[in-house]
Amino acid sequence: MNKKKLVNVLMGVLALLLIVGMAYQFTPNLGDLFGRKQDGTPALTVNGATVTAEDLEAVRRSNPILGSADTGVLADDFKTYIVAQKVEQTLVTNAVRDIRVSRNDVNAKVKEVREANDLTDNKKWTDALQGAGLTDASYREQVRQSLAIERKVDELKKAVPAPTEAELRAYYDLTPERFQTDARIQGRQIVVADKAKAQDLLGQLKAGADFAKLAGENSTEFKDRGGALGPIENGAPRPVAQVALPSEVGAAAFALTDGGLTDVVESGGKFYIVKVEKYLPPAPKPFEEAKSDLTTAVTEQKQNAALEAWVRDLKKDVKIEYKDINWKTENPAVATVAGQDIPYSDVVGQVVNNQQFAGLLQQVPPEQAAGLVNGILKPQTVQQLIQAYAAPTIAERLKLNLTGTRQEQAAALAAYGSRNVRVSAADISAFYAQNKAQYANPxxxxxxxxxxxxxxxxxxxxxxxxxxxxxxxxxxxxxxxxxxxxxxxxxxxxxxxxxxxxxxxxxxxxxxxxxxxxxxxxxxxxxxxxxxxxxxATTQPLSAVRDEIEAQVLAQKKTEAGQKFLDTQVAALKPKDNLKAVLAAQEKRVAAQTPKAPAKTTPEEGSGTGSSGTGSTDTGAAQGSEGQSNEGQSTGTPAEGTSER
Structure with missing residues (x-):
């Protein structure tokens, strides 16, 4: 067994704090989860709680990306990310210290983990813990902490007030696609056990035979109602969803959006012919019919917002004192909007967790990746964060009953801005003409x-x-x-x-x-x-792909209109983007911290007393000594014991 199995239960608890889609996320590491003793090298304190250099290095090891650069801008970014993650973890852990968890609760959870991993034998359990560098006592302490976090999260969720009618209506109006009926058909079927008979019946139907009459005479299913898929209501079969038919039969029938006959379709040893009399496309459910699902969705959003606000409050007035100058980070406001500062660590956090960034690091060296990230990804990320931070203020100003986290509210505002977008027949025809090649079958x-x-x-x-x-x-x-x-x-x-x-x-x-x-x-x-x-070679006609094109064009137009609306609303708040200044200061700081290569010497200079080489060595020693001195000063002087948001 490895460490990963042991941490599953704890990772699950901390994952509760990730589901809210915040700009940051907790990245627990094994040392944190299993009660690493504070006997390492103190790196910083968070409201008085010590974080060691070993703890921070464990965070680095938990994510391969964080170890992909040792020097330069990216290395500085990774250090900012590591410290920010550890600060947040420490704040959460400290915030639940007073929540009581009984010994019985801890024992029950440990028993659950042992049974799930086939470690009920005491020796196997001890060996597994020792192999992971753990003790039973330290493991149980961290189980206690994880249960405390879980209870705090449950407490926060339970305190969330029930959604109001206005909040439900707002969510319904802005996300109608989430509350749609399934596509349905009105139709009839003939089911027989012999393929030849099915083919003969199909021939009769194509020649104009009455489907209900043939079904009543031949079908093994629903013959008493002329093969109607649903009970007869007002003279017509009740509509049914695709799940009412075997998968192969349903796929063939629901492809007939203009109605008609399927071919003979075999499924489960039977042979089916379906006549689609009317195709009913998906449509929004009435508000009252969707109310139960709406309540669930909006309640979840409000709980997400409560978790986000809780962690945000924990970070207010946090006091960070650096004990090791090597771990000191700069976390300036990269932007300001609606009276709120956006810390640089928020930007770095989103970059580190961006899949495009991970792919980029596999293709180009770190120094080249840094240039691309600073020039493209970070500016985009800052704008997204500005929109998210501004969203609650905009929603309040527009008197919209939006719920959820900052990011969820920003998405809702974009939906609000695109709510009246429609697609015309001309839009569809133009898209088809411009993209006709993609509908060609070679x-x-x-x-x-x-x-x-x-x-x-x-x-x-x-x-x-x-x-x-x-x-x-x-x-x-x-x-x-x-x-x-x-x-x-x-x-x-x-x-x-x-x-x-x-x-x-x-x-x-x-x-x-x-x-x-x-x-x-x-x-x-x-x-x-x-x-x-x-x-x-053939090309699908416009009639065959009209619905597909309409959905694609509508989504594109909505995205453009929603983004334009959001940009306009954010601009009215006059946000300040400091990214260029922050990146320039970082580049200057990183350059100053990078050791300079020793000057090249001629053979004559290298012989003699060797003063050049000695001088270089002495300089390095002096720098190291200075670093030691600064580190010592940082523990006792306000200059190093800075506070950060």
Whole structure:
């Protein structure tokens, strides 16, 4: 067993604090979770609670990204992130110290973990703990802490007032797509056990036979109501959802959005024919029908906001004193909006947890990644944070009954700004015309290839083959045959010459069930292709993709309108973006902290007394001594014992 199994229960508790989608997140590490003794090197204190350098290094080890740069801007960012995460973890842990957790509760949770991991044997349990560098006592202490956090979270959630009618209505109006009925159909079916009989019935139906009459006479299901999928109401079958039909049958039936007959569909040893009389697309549920789901969603948002506010309050007036100058970080306000400062650590936190950033670090060296991040990702992140911090103020000013975290309210404001967006027929036609290529289905065919050493042999074979077994005939004629299988025009399955011979040839020679290409010279070979199941290129008509295009264009127009509305509302608050100044100061600070390479010396300078080398060594020693002195000063002077938000 490894450490990961042991921490699962605790990670689950701390995950409760992550679900709110805050700009920060807790990143617990094994040392934190299992009660590392405070016998390491003190790095800083958080409201008097000591955090060691070992604790901080454990946070670094918990995320591979944080160890990807040792120097430069990214290394400075990672240090800011590590310290900010550890500060937040410490604040949360300190905030639940007074919550009582009984020994029985701890024992029950430990028992649960042991049983789940097959560690009920005492020796196996002790060995597992020792292998992870833990003791039973320290593990139980951290279980106690995790249960205390869980109870605090539950307490905060229970204190949240029930959603008001206005809050429910606002959420309903801004997220109608979340409260939609399923697509349904009105229709009938015929189910029989024999495929031949099903095919015969399908033929009769296509010829105009009455579906209800045939169903009543032949179907093994619902024959008493003429095969109606739902009970007859007001002379028509009651609509049913797709789940009312076997999966294969439902897929075929619900594809008929304009109504009609399916082919014979086999499922579970039975054969189905479905007639779709009317297709009912998804539609918003009435408010009263959606009220239960609305209450659940809005309550969750209000609980998220309560958790966010709790942690935000913990961070107010936090006092951080640095004991180790090597861990001292700068966390200036990167932006200000609606009377609120946005700390730089918020920006770094979102960058570190951005998947694009993780991918970038795998492609380019850290120094190059830093330039791209500073030039693109950080400016975007700052603007997103400004919008999130501003959202509650904007919502209040517009008298909107929005709920949730800052980010959730920002998303709701964008939805509010795009609530009247519609898509016209002209929009759909224009999109189709501009993107017609994406609705094209390229030509395809099954291809076999016969290679000949000389052109005469290839020509003789082509002229003589009129059908039968291509492989046998080509081999007998001295050719070497390769089965290419089904290929698509232009997909690289065939060389350029062969692709043209199959899909661009003006004529192919009929040969039994397939066709023969002309003789094609490829390198030193002469090739004849045997082509079957040739399907020409087609383009889906607008009518077939109209709904898909409408949804795509609507989403795009809503995104643009929502962002424009949000930008306008935020601009009215006159936010101040300090990112450029913060990054410039960081670059200057990092450059000053980076050791300079020793000057190159000539052989003459390097011989003699060796003063140059000694001087370099002495300088390094002096710098180290100075660092030690500063570290000592930081524990007792206000200059180093700074407070940060």
């Amino acid at each position: 030509a395809s065919a099954a291809v076999a290839e016969a290679n000949f050493k000389d052109q005469a042999g290839a020509v003789a074979f082509r002229n003589g083959f009129s059908g039968g077994n291509f492989v046998t005939a080509a081999s007998k004629a001295g050719g070497t045959v390769s089965e290419r299988g089904t290929v698509t025009a232009g997909d690289g399955g065939l060389s350029e010459e062969l692709n043209a011979a199959v899909f661009s040839a003006k004529s192919l020679k009929d040969a039994g069930e397939g066709s023969l290409s002309d003789v094609v010279k490829v390198g030193e070979r002469f090739v004849v292709l045997y082509i079957t199941d040739l399907k020409p």
